[in-house]
Amino acid sequence: MNDRPKGRRKTPVWQAIAAHLRGDIAEGRYKAGDRLPTESRLAERFGVNRHTVRHALAHLIQEGLVRTRRGSGAFVAATPTDYPIGGRMRFHENLLAAGRLPEKRILQIENRAATPGEARALAVPEGGYICAYHGLSLADGQPIALFESLFPVSRLPGIDVALQQTRGVTQALDLVGITDFVRVSTRLTAVLADATQALHLHLQEGDPLLRTTGVNAVPDGAPVEFGRTWFAGDRVTLTLDG
Amino acid sequence: MNDRPKGRRKTPVWQAIAAHLRGDIAEGRYKAGDRLPTESRLAERFGVNRHTVRHALAHLIQEGLVRTRRGSGAFVAATPTDYPIGGRMRFHENLLAAGRLPEKRILQIENRAATPGEARALAVPEGGYICAYHGLSLADGQPIALFESLFPVSRLPGIDVALQQTRGVTQALDLVGITDFVRVSTRLTAVLADATQALHLHLQEGDPLLRTTGVNAVPDGAPVEFGRTWFAGDRVTLTLDG
DNA sequence: TGATATAATATGTCTAGTTGTATAGTTATA
DNA sequence: TATAACTATACAACTAGACATATTATATCA
Numbered sequence: 001m002n003d004r005p006k007g008r009r010k011t012p013v014w015q016a017i018a019a020h021l022r023g024d025i026a027e028g029r030y031k032a033g034d035r036l037p038t039e040s041r042l043a044e045r046f047g048v049n050r051h052t053v054r055h056a057l058a059h060l061i062q063e064g065l066v067r068t069r070r071g072s073g074a075f076v077a078a079t080p081t082d083y084p085i086g087g088r089m090r091f092h093e094n095l096l097a098a099g100r101l102p103e104k105r106i107l108q109i110e111n112r113a114a115t116p117g118e119a120r121a122l123a124v125p126e127g128g129y130i131c132a133y134h135g136l137s138l139a140d141g142q143p144i145a146l147f148e149s150l151f152p153v154s155r156l157p158g159i160d161v162a163l164q165q166t167r168g169v170t171q172a173l174d175l176v177g178i179t180d181f182v183r184v185s186t187r188l189t190a191v192l193a194d195a196t197q198a199l200h201l202h203l204q205e206g207d208p209l210l211r212t213t214g215v216n217a218v219p220d221g222a223p224v225e226f227g228r229t230w231f232a233g234d235r236v237t238l239t240l241d242g
Numbered sequence: 243m244n245d246r247p248k249g250r251r252k253t254p255v256w257q258a259i260a261a262h263l264r265g266d267i268a269e270g271r272y273k274a275g276d277r278l279p280t281e282s283r284l285a286e287r288f289g290v291n292r293h294t295v296r297h298a299l300a301h302l303i304q305e306g307l308v309r310t311r312r313g314s315g316a317f318v319a320a321t322p323t324d325y326p327i328g329g330r331m332r333f334h335e336n337l338l339a340a341g342r343l344p345e346k347r348i349l350q351i352e353n354r355a356a357t358p359g360e361a362r363a364l365a366v367p368e369g370g371y372i373c374a375y376h377g378l379s380l381a382d383g384q385p386i387a388l389f390e391s392l393f394p395v396s397r398l399p400g401i402d403v404a405l406q407q408t409r410g411v412t413q414a415l416d417l418v419g420i421t422d423f424v425r426v427s428t429r430l431t432a433v434l435a436d437a438t439q440a441l442h443l444h445l446q447e448g449d450p451l452l453r454t455t456g457v458n459a460v461p462d463g464a465p466v467e468f469g470r471t472w473f474a475g476d477r478v479t480l481t482l483d484g
Numbered sequence: 485t486g487a488t489a490t491a492a493t494a495t496g497t498c499t500a501g502t503t504g505t506a507t508a509g510t511t512a513t514a
Numbered sequence: 515t516a517t518a519a520c521t522a523t524a525c526a527a528c529t530a531g532a533c534a535t536a537t538t539a540t541a542t543c544a
Contacts, residue, residue, distance in 0.1 A: 049521045070503045071528030108287040115269045195258035199289040291529045312495045313536035
């Protein structure tokens with residue numbers, strides 16, 4: 001790991017800069033989520049070319065200490081923490097029990113036509129309308145998962161409004177009269193993050209995601225939710241309860 | 243070689259967004275005439291700046307898939323056709339039923355000797371002459387598919403002239419006395435567009451194509467057409483009835 | 485009720501700033 | 515003198531914000 005060259009006289013400038021920034025972060029000058037000065041300013045401050053600063057930043061990125069966003073800046077990365085989630089998948093309760101602060105960010109709620117596949121999964125007529133709920137789950141401010149939940153509006157009138165008002169799927173379903181439901185199917189696969197997923201989850205495009213596809217239904221059998229979730233693979237461990 | 247430690251490609255974000263929306267439209271999430279979410283909402287949904295969404299939309303507009311009205315919104319201009327597979331594929335009727343303007347552009351019609359494989363598929367003697375009909379199918383001016391249809395001239399005298407005069411295979415066959423036919427085999431694969439295919443279909447080389455290979459025959463069993471079609475994967479959805 | 489002014493939205497355009505990438509040139513050093 | 519480290523420049527991709535302009539919904543008044 002110590003890739004210091006044999007000649008111990010001089011350390012490259014970029015390594016010195018990286019060490020300096022590392023120290024700034026370590027002693028709290030820049031805290032998690034803070035934006036670092038722009039590359040140009042850092043170049044001025046250290047009296048070097050912008051490329052040299054970039055070389056240093058690239059190292060910090062590889063270490064996972066810093067994350068950059070094109071056009072926006074460089075940010076101190078939050079410390080990745082593995083997080084266990086139960087088989088019942090009650091996001092809020094699990095996180096609260098683990099002493100972390102759950103948060104849900106709504107990206108989109110819209111009523112639209114169902115695709116043939118979605119119609120089949122939700123047992124609605126082809127072309128029938130569904131409510132699509134797209135969002136981002138976070139823990140302590142760090143993105144954990146992207147999700148898309150589909151609901152049959154015909155059987156769940158007012159679900160779109162309920163989703164706006166509540167904190168989670170369970171509560172929203174309760175608001176429209178679904179007090180209990182069971183998971184009737186779950187599928188797991190690994191996929192690669194595309195560009196937009198990577199943006200939301202603060203990952204690189206091509207990083208692995210854990211995708212779950214599942215259907216929840218009321219006890220007598222009618223599906224009430226068709227959900228897909230993409231977990232950031234290296235931040236989440238899914239544990240199935242036995 | 244080791245410039246990328248992990249397999250991570252780089253696609254511009256706007257291209258990923260354009261592809262996503264294209265897929266949404268192709269799958270029927272947004273149908274012809276539907277209004278897309280506003281640029282601001284899409285920006286939230288994909289986690290990018292509004293300008294990046296606009297860049298993606300501009301591309302879809304250039305493709306003719308989306309049209310915008312200032313102050314009003316962005317609308318789906320043309321829905322990729324749901325194309326029923328199996329039974330009888332009647333290009334013109336399908337498109338007309340979907341409220342679109344079908345068009346067929348003849349690239350080449352020639353009589354030539356059949357290759358061994360073609361001879362077998364059409365049940366003609368090896369080296370027998372066939373009529374090769376090569377063309378491009380469009381809907382509302384947008385290229386949908388490349389096709390190559392082969393006919394046994396021995397059993398269908400005048401088919402070459404009939405193809406020149408009519409609008410489609412069905413009508414041409416009718417002109418030479420084939421009033422009804424059924425599809426006896428269909429095969430589906432995914433291939434990548436080569437340079438010339440991409441040129442005709444207004445795609446990029448390497449974009450995915452859906453290739454169907456099929457044989458039509460008169461009800462008693464003699465083949466009358468051996469056809470191959472390359473659909474632009476983004477613009478067509480093949481639907482299996484059943 | 486109906487016409488109209490007003491406010492809220494939506495797209496179109498512009499300017500400016502930041503990171504990402506590519507190419508070429510300079511300098512120190514082994 | 516060959517190579518790695520660094521400089522210099524230019525452009526592409528994306529973010530951020532402000533403002534103009536067209537459309538649509540809402541409120542108001544006769």
